[in-house]
Amino acid sequence: QSALTQPPSASGSPGQSIAISCTGTSSDIGGYNYVSWYQQHPGKAPKLIISEVSKRPSGVPDRFSGSKSGNTASLTVSGLQAEDEADYYCSSYGGSNNLLFGGGTKLTVL
Amino acid sequence: QVQLVESGGGGVQPGGSLRLSCAVSGFTFRRYGMHWVRQAPGKGLDWVAYIERDGSNKYYADSVKGRFIVSRDNSQNMMFLQMNSLRVEDTGVFYCARDLHPWYMDFWGQGTLVAVSS
Numbered sequence A: 001q002s003a004l005t006q007p008p009s010a011s012g013s014p015g016q017s018i019a020i021s022c023t024g025t026s027s028d029i030g031g032y033n034y035v036s037w038y039q040q041h042p043g044k045a046p047k048l049i050i051s052e053v054s055k056r057p058s059g060v061p062d063r064f065s066g067s068k069s070g071n072t073a074s075l076t077v078s079g080l081q082a083e084d085e086a087d088y089y090c091s092s093y094g095g096s097n098n099l100l101f102g103g104g105t106k107l108t109v110l
Numbered sequence B: 001q002v003q004l005v006e007s008g009g010g011g012v013q014p015g016g017s018l019r020l021s022c023a024v025s026g027f028t029f030r031r032y033g034m035h036w037v038r039q040a041p042g043k044g045l046d047w048v049a050y051i052e053r054d055g056s057n058k059y060y061a062d063s064v065k066g067r068f069i070v071s072r073d074n075s076q077n078m079m080f081l082q083m084n085s086l087r088v089e090d091t092g093v094f095y096c097a098r099d100l101h102p103w104y105m106d107f108w109g110q111g112t113l114v115a116v117s118s
Helices: none
Strands: A009-012 A018-023 A035-040 A047-050 A064-069 A072-077 A086-093 A099-101 A105-109 B003-007 B010-012 B018-025 B034-039 B045-051 B058-060 B068-073 B078-083 B092-099 B105-108 B112-116
Touching (some): A009 A018, A018 A086, A018 A105, A072 A086, B003 B092, B018 B092, B034 B078, B034 B105, B045 B092
Antiparallel strands (some): A018 A072, A035 A047, A035 A086, A086 A099, B018 B078, B045 B058, B092 B105, B092 B112
C-alpha cells in the first residue's frame, strides 16, 4: 500500500479538464509545500511536471497546474490532448528525510 | 544537455548482491544531491535513497536500510548503489535522478533492471 493515495484511473475527452487527487496526512502533504507531480509514458522515465505544489518547470505546458488543500494535493490537466495519456504520480516530503510517492493514476484520453 | 545513465542491473538470486552505477554529464555534478528510485514491474514509483551533494549525508527508505548503501565519486561524476541481501521484492527498474531541493527530481535516467529470483 502506497503512503499517498491516488485514484488508480481517470479519463476525459480531448479538450476537457481532469483533476487527479493525491491524499496524504498532516505529516506529509499537509505539513510541507514539497509536493511534486511526475508524468510517465509507457517504457519511459518519469518526467517532472509540477514542483513545490504548483510550480511548472520550463517547457511544461500551462495546461498542467497543481494545488493543495489541507492533506490533499491535486493535479489539473486542462484542454486534454492525446499525448497527455500517461501515468501520473504525486510525491511529497514525508518528514525525517523520507520521500513518499502515490500509487499512480493512469490517465486515459477517450 | 543533462544526461544520467544507469548500469549494473541484471539477474541475481535472493540474498545476493549487485552494484548499480549512475554516470552523469551535462551539469556540475558536485552541486546536486541525487536519488535512487525503484519501480517494480507494472507498479508505481518507490523512493530508495538520497545522497547529498558532497556525500556527507545519506538517507534511505525503511525497506532498504541496512541492506543498501549509496555513494558517489564527484571526481568521476558517478553515483553508486551497493545492494546487499537482495530480496525478490527488490525486483524492478532502478532510476537515478537529480535532486532539485527540496525533495523533487528534475532529471531522470532511463533506468536499469534488477531481477531477483531463484
